[in-house]
Amino acid sequence: MTMAKPLVAETAVRAEDSDAVITVRGLHKVYGNSTVALDNIDLSFMRGHLTSLLGPSGCGKTTLLKIIAGLLKPTSGEVLVNGKPVRGPGPERAFVFQDFALMPWATVLRNAAFGLEVRGAPKAEREDRARHYINEVGLAGFEDKYPHELSGGMRQRVGLARALAVDADVLLMDEPFSAVDEQTRRKFQEDLIRLREVENKTFILVTHSIEEAVYLSDRIVLLSPRPGRVADIMEPDIDRNVDPDLIRREPAYLDLIDDIWRGLRHYVE
Numbered sequence: 001m002t003m004a005k006p007l008v009a010e011t012a013v014r015a016e017d018s019d020a021v022i023t024v025r026g027l028h029k030v031y032g033n034s035t036v037a038l039d040n041i042d043l044s045f046m047r048g049h050l051t052s053l054l055g056p057s058g059c060g061k062t063t064l065l066k067i068i069a070g071l072l073k074p075t076s077g078e079v080l081v082n083g084k085p086v087r088g089p090g091p092e093r094a095f096v097f098q099d100f101a102l103m104p105w106a107t108v109l110r111n112a113a114f115g116l117e118v119r120g121a122p123k124a125e126r127e128d129r130a131r132h133y134i135n136e137v138g139l140a141g142f143e144d145k146y147p148h149e150l151s152g153g154m155r156q157r158v159g160l161a162r163a164l165a166v167d168a169d170v171l172l173m174d175e176p177f178s179a180v181d182e183q184t185r186r187k188f189q190e191d192l193i194r195l196r197e198v199e200n201k202t203f204i205l206v207t208h209s210i211e212e213a214v215y216l217s218d219r220i221v222l223l224s225p226r227p228g229r230v231a232d233i234m235e236p237d238i239d240r241n242v243d244p245d246l247i248r249r250e251p252a253y254l255d256l257i258d259d260i261w262r263g264l265r266h267y268v269e
């Protein structure tokens with residue numbers, strides 16, 4: 001297990017890296033006249049990597065995610081996607097909402113195909129793609145069900161299938177596991193690790209859970225309490241090809257959780 005420490009220098013270099021799908025430069029966000037949510041954030045996000053945004057409540061994680069998504073404008077600074085400045089939402093970025101944002105009157109198939117429908121893809125093509133991703137997220141056989149017939153975890157998978165079906169480079173997930181039980185959460189985390197391997201997408205997810213961040217992430221960006229600044233960046237070096245239960249018992253995994261917790265502790269006491 002290695003922990004990458006040099007923060008400012010590392011992020012500054014990485015922001016220039018041409019492999020970055022997303023580059024965040026000098027980002028500030030002020031709500032109203034005085035709520036500084038984000039203060040001078042510089043980050044870059046590489047293709048095929050999963051980054052978790054972790055930090056105490058109110059530190060600006062969701063704000064950062066929404067600015068990257070183009071759903072919210074920064075007060076100053078900029079976000080580049082594949083080198084181009086973000087002016088709003090775009091097809092290269094798919095947002096998986098915390099509340100799943102499914103249409104209750106539409107089947108799983110139509111919900112999963114919805115992003116493609118909005119883009120005007122022909123019905124056969126969008127249904128083919130949607131079926132493929134419904135299968136990928138473990139929902140084969142549920143194509144004709146409606147959201148109310150599904151568990152929270154299954155609804156969340158439909159949201160993920162929808163995001164994957166539009167073939168966005170970047171998947172932005174706001175606490176994707178918060179509304180499900182522990183068992184479902186673990187299964188979904190394992191599926192996400194597999195998807196990340198096969199899809200070569202850039203995943204950015206917001207989480208409150210240190211364990212989750214360590215278990216899933218190539219990189220953890222730790223934000224300080226408001227105003228949110230990059231307090232630390234860690235790169236858990238974990239072999240995820242072994243049994244998930246073994247990973248969770250690995251001393252290195254447990255040590256990193258402990259390190260992060262000790263770093264965060266003084267903010268909550």
Ligand SMILES: Nc1ncnc2c1ncn2[C@@H]1O[C@H](COP(=O)(O)OP(=O)(O)OP(=O)(O)O)[C@@H](O)[C@H]1O
Nearest residue numbers: 031032035037056057058059060061062063064226
């Ligand atoms: N629309 C808004 N107007 C005013 N203040 C806001 C608005 N949205 C967020 N804030 C404030 O900005 C700060 C950052 O909020 P944000 O939701 O990004 O934090 P967070 O880290 O995602 O929080 P949590 O972990 O509790 O979800 C908080 O202090 C919040 O109260």
